[in-house]
Amino acid sequence: MGIRETEDNMATKLDLGRAWNEAMALLSANKDVVLIVAAVFFFLPNVIATLVLPSQDALMMQMEALGDQPSPEEMMAVFGDYFSQSWWIYIVFGLVQAVGVMGLLALLTDSSRPTVGEALGFGVKALVPYLVAQILFGLIMVAVPFLLMAIGGLIGIGVAALLAFVGMILAVYIWIKFSLISPVIAIEKVMNPISALARSWQLTKGNSFRLLAFYALLVICVMVLWLVVSMVLSLFSVMGEEIGLFAMAIGSGLMSMAFSTVMLLVLAAIHRQLTGTDGEPVSKTFE
Structure with missing residues (x-):
């Protein structure tokens, strides 16, 4: 990448309205294939996980049984x-959804017009770089506030609390800066995890507050919608525990599928705009 192109990317100011319209246009042009892939890789894993994973209600009951001030050892136990009982289920479903993320992004944005099989094949190929990049990203996001809190603890409780708050702000900032890892890997085919992290950091330069506002608005909308959906789904529990659990599994699966799909489309549209390719027409994957 040349210096001139890098400077242009750094100078790009994100238009949130255009990014949203681009995401919806991408969805409209490819809704059939998006629905199929999202159902297989996002909806089904969430439904199955809800039905087979140990109940979180049991976990909450165990925590409540520990009393008001449980020791760290008791909580860890x-x-x-x-x-x-369930770590392997989380790993399996995490891997499946990671392949879906990479495959769906490749399917919707690759100019070579790959088939669904080819896109998912790329998803498998990109799985390791994607996971390594996500692990590094997670470690950085956790390490920064933890280090600040540890330093503050050596000074005093007040300083520790202040630095913990600063650390949380920095963690959010880091999350925003690395939010474009998946499109960088899937669209630009950057298979080096460290290079993917650096590229995401570069692309988001100058747009951190815009991205924060955009992501926050999406999360708030999802939270409000999930609250309404949960209230409706809770009505099924009067028909029996099993029916209530099945309804909750279907509802949470649909919500997860919708949010994951829209978020991926938004990330693809943001990446498209910040790399200067948003002028290209949005066409159907299969014509």
């Missing part, structure tokens, strides 16, 4: 027992 409860969480350890819970996840020891």
Whole structure:
């Protein structure tokens, strides 16, 4: 990438309205294939996970049984027992959804017009770089506030609380800066995890507050919608525990599928705009 192109990318100011319209246009042009892939990789794993994973109600009951001031050792024992029964399920479904993320982005944005099989094949190929980049991203996001809080703890409780707050702000900032990892890998085919992190950081330069506002608005909308959906789904519990659980599984699966799909489309549209390719027409994947 040349210096001139880099400077142009750095100078690009994100138009949130255009990014949203671009995401919806991408969805409208490819709604059939998006629905199929999203159902297989986002909806079904969430439904199955809800039905087969140990009940979180049981976890909450165990936590409440520990009393008002449980020791860290007791809490770790409860969480350890819970996840020891289901850790492999989380890993399997996480891998499946990661392939879906990479495959769907490639399917919708690759100019070579790949088939669904080819796009998912790329998803498998990009799985390791994507996971490594996500792990590095997670470690950085956790390490920064933890380090600040530890430093503050050496000074005093007040300083520790202040630095913990600063650390939380920095964690959110880091999350925003690395939010374009998936489109960088899937669209630009950057298979080096560290290069993907650096590229995401570069693309978001000058747009952090815009992205924060955009992501926050999406999350708030989803939270409000999920609250309404949960209230409706809770009505099924009067028909029996199993019916209530099945209804909750279907509802949470649909919500997860919708949010994951829209978020991926939004990320693709943001990446498209910040890389200067948003002038290209949005066409159907299969014509």
